[in-house]
Amino acid sequence: MAYEPLHHKYRPQCFADLVGQEAIARTLSQALAQQRIAPAYLFTGPRGTGKTSSARILAKSLNCQQSTVPTASPCGECEACRAIARGNALDVIEIDAASNTGVDNIRELIERAQFAPVQCRFKVYVIDECHMLSTAAFNALLKTLEEPPDRVVFVLATTDPQRVLPTIISRCQRFDFRRIPLQAMTDHLQVIAQKESIEIEPTAIALVAQLAQGGLRDAESLLDQLGLLPPPVTPEAVWDLLGAVPERQLLQLLEAIAANDPEALLTLIRQLLDRGREPLTVLQNLTAFSRDLLIARTAPQRRDLTTVTEATWQELCTFAEDWTPEQILQLQQHLRQSELQIKNTTQPRLWLEVALLGLLPSAQAPVTTAPPAIAAPVTRPVSIPAAVVPAETPSSPAAVAPVAIPVAPAVTTTPPEVPAIAAAAPEPLNLEELWQRVLINIASRGTQMLLQQQGRLLRCQAGQAVVSVPPNWLSIVQGKRNLLAEAFQTVLGQAIAVELESSSGTDPNPVSLPPPPVVIEMPRSPASPAVTPRSAPPSEPIAAAPRQPAIATIAPPPVAVAPPVPPPAPSPPIPQSKPVAIATSPSKSPEVVPAPQLETPPAALRPLADWELDPGLKAARSLAQFFNGEVVSDRESESDTSEAVVEPDVDF
Structure with missing residues (x-):
């Protein structure tokens, strides 16, 4: 007879045999007892938690020939129960959705579902890993899943319910399988070890249950492998079989780090690598062990949250008293950042040593250096007139008080014994x-x-x-x-x-x-926006020279604008001069303003520039000079207008 693996041999045969799924077993048993059979069920949960086994138990409960109606306790001896357990029953069809993902496969399934059962009362379709079905296949199954033919039951199993369409989930009764609790798994493994005559220490069984992380099939497979080792099976044998780092050596690594001993740390790393441990595995195991260290420091009564044995837990709680939560979190952060480097490097052994050496307290301590001497700021005595000196200084116009203004912004205090600096120069x-x-x-x-x-x-x-x-x-x-x-x-x-x-x-x-505030309107094209220069209250009128056709004319010297005379005083007589009109828009009449009197006659003759001939450009140039800008464009060369674009350089 062919060898039967333990996870097949000890597969649960009824709902009472389910490990760690008491709520689901009780619900399905009540549904069978009350004959309330749903057309579709959805079993979700992690791997190795009993989804497919529960589907087979449900199929046997519906078709057990020892009972005239569905029962929660199938006999397991009739022809239907044995055929379902072997997986060759004609009316219980198990489909792997990973290899039947298309809509054609679902269409064929729907066509076969129309036929009546051959040997059993119910025809049961078990679709394993149903999340692998395509969207079209799910949509094709919707109608049949909601209203299947009489005596047809669908059981959908998946480890990824997020990928199942909501329309499918709403048509099924959903059961969420949880991870197997640690104690229930340990008790189950001990029963199997006794039946199979496997000599294994209780600490090793507890370690197997912890390493399985809630998957009963993984734990049974690991126990099956350990049964091949020479008895008795110890926890060290479990670590060696898995290729992981033993808890004792992880604790020794942390002790070497806490003792700031780089030699001991490098020796332990070399021993682990010589025994075949991968550098990435060492780093990941140490990161998981640092999590257990944090729990031992903050919640020593919650051993159930960790994956260490009882003896290691006691030592870990004692060792954690010398650590602060902040130090443990910094250690985890450093390990997390080093994982990517070890994954992508061609020298993982070297980078593992560098990463762990960086956890030493001497590497974490900040480098302290003596601050450089700061020279006192140099102060120089200056003399400020009485108008700048505070009120208690002499107010005589001739009195000058020496005040020391520091050149550097630093403030220094003069000791009492040092006399004040005299204003020598x-x-x-x-x-x-x-x-x-x-x-x-x-x-x-x-x-x-x-x-x-x-x-x-x-x-x-x-x-x-x-x-x-x-x-x-x-x-x-x-x-x-x-x-x-x-x-x-x-x-x-x-x-x-x-x-x-x-x-x-x-x-x-x-x-x-700036030039006198004169509102200048320049002709512009209809598409250009209206630009109105900033105007101020009128103070001194100034005449803008009209465009003259002459090439050379008298260049006016710089004009010195006298301060305005109070209103009661008569204005000085203005000599007769030719009135000049300011360029305005065609809709307004030109305004005649008398030109100001020149203080000195012209000194030389020179040709006038274009901006001096055009009053609009002249006003724009003056406006640009006031705002410390420049005239960036004169569009007279492009069109017949005299519009100038001024770019100011001042931001108020």
Whole structure:
């Protein structure tokens, strides 16, 4: 007689023989007792948990000839029970869905299901690994699965229920098979070992049950292999048979790491590799053992969550007291990152040693070096006028107070015994120089340019700085006071309150003023958008020179715009000059504005540029100079318009 493996020999023959599936056995037994047979069942769960065995038990319960009706306790002696157990019954058809995935196979199954049973009461179709069926095959089975012919039962088994169509699952009674509990599996293996006369130690049986990870078929197959070894079978024999690292040696690896002993660690690694252990297996086993170490440290009463023997668990709980959870988690993180390197390298032995040496405390400790000596910042004495010195300093115009302004931003404290630095060679620092330093330290480039052109520092004393700004720019600068205050604090080394005052039309920087605010309308094409330059309150009118056909003419010198005269004072007489009209749109009449008086006669004759001849381009060029930009396009060469595109370089 041919040899029969243990997982075939000890296959359960009734629902009472199912190991670890008491809930499912009780439910199906009640359904058979009450004659409530469903047309389709779906058995799901991990491998080796009894799905196919339960399908065969259900088929025998439906067709046992010792009973006139379906029974939960088939005899196992009648012809139908023996044929179903052997797998050659005519009315119990087991189909491997991996080799019958197409719709044609399902169509043939449906056609055969229309025939009545030959020997049994029910025709049972067991479709194993049903998730391998194609979508078309599932859809073809839907109608038959929902309303099968009389005395036809479908049993679908799968280890991956996520791949089964929801429409199939909704037409079946679903039973989820769980992994076999450790104690139930251990008791079952002990019964088999006694019946088969296998001399194996109880710790080895417990180790087999733990390594099976809930699969009874895997445990029975491993026990079948261990029965071939010389008795008695020890846990070391189990580790050697599986090619895994024994728990004792994993604990020794962790002890060498905790003792910061690289020599002992390398010796243990070399012994494991010389005994045929793969480097990747060593790393993975050590990672799993570190998980058990974490459980022993945080929950020493939960041995059921681990896969170690009782003796190893006691030693592990004692050893875990010297570890913190943070250290164990860092160890697991390091092992996880090293796994990919060992998988992809051509020298796995070397990288295993490097990875485990990196777990030593000396490798994890941060490198500490003496901080470099920081030299004290150099301070130089400068003289600030009385307007910049706080209120307690002399307020006489001739009084100058020496104040030390640090060059470096670091703050140093002078010991009491060191005298203050005398202003031996004071450097003059007036309001203008202080203002320029403040402007350099403004973070925003646009704000810096705006204040450089439109702002003026009036006074700085008693922790307060007063800045003069023209009225039309006052609202814009008001929103930048925080940047200005930070710049003052950077220069003077103390908090300064910034106050803004209107300059009442005075020009703080006459040379850098933008051109007079004149609204210029340039003709444009219908497709181009309307561009209106920013306008300001009218102050001094200026005449725009009209386009002249002459090639050479008198070049006007730079015009110095005088500050506006108060309204009560009479304006100086303006000499008679030819009125000039500003270029306007065709819908508006030209406005005649008298040209300003030239202070000096022209110095030389030169040809005028195109932008000087065209008032629109001239206004655009002045607008670009004010915003520190440039005219990037003059579309006069492309069309008949005088439209110019100005690209500013200022972001307010």
